[in-house]
Amino acid sequence: MLSALRSGIAPIGVYKARDYLLVYENEADIKQLSPDFMALGKIDIDFGVIVTAPGNEVDFVSRFFAPGAGIPEDPACGSAHCTLIPYWADRLGKNQLHAYQISARKGEFWCEIKGDRVLMSGKAVTYLKGEINI
Numbered sequence: 001m002l003s004a005l006r007s008g009i010a011p012i013g014v015y016k017a018r019d020y021l022l023v024y025e026n027e028a029d030i031k032q033l034s035p036d037f038m039a040l041g042k043i044d045i046d047f048g049v050i051v052t053a054p055g056n057e058v059d060f061v062s063r064f065f066a067p068g069a070g071i072p073e074d075p076a077c078g079s080a081h082c083t084l085i086p087y088w089a090d091r092l093g094k095n096q097l098h099a100y101q102i103s104a105r106k107g108e109f110w111c112e113i114k115g116d117r118v119l120m121s122g123k124a125v126t127y128l129k130g131e132i133n134i
Helices: 027-031 037-042 078-092
Strands: 013-016 020-023 049-054 060-066 071-074 096-101 107-114 117-121
Touching: 020 078, 027 049, 027 060, 049 078, 060 078, 078 096, 078 107, 078 117
Parallel strands: 020 049, 060 096
Antiparallel strands: 013 020, 049 060, 060 071, 096 107, 107 117
16 A cells, blocks of 8 residues: 555554554655555555645645545545544544645645534535436
8 A cells, every 4th residue: 555655655653444544744744645546446445545644734634545436536535534533633632623635626624523523614616516306
């Protein structure tokens, strides 16, 4: 998996839930990742790979890759933040967090832990309009 992310920098932590969570030392480590999506898509991963690090101007930054599920890089992944928010809330000792997803489109999240719930807000982008007949 690390070779598919095409980084000469090893993560400082690797965890597994639904997705793999790779924690890096700093924001620059996350920015420099240049994944080989073909290679990453061939790895037996349940769903995706989250990479994260402390942010320079926010609490944490992240990226999310799931090429095996048809999503090379999700620009603003809410489900990944359901893993990230509890992780960073615990490490930083705070319930309200500000996060930035470093993708081509960019994604900014305001996050909060409330009991066993994760709350997120941010700006939405319409990517599809349609009609479903049932």
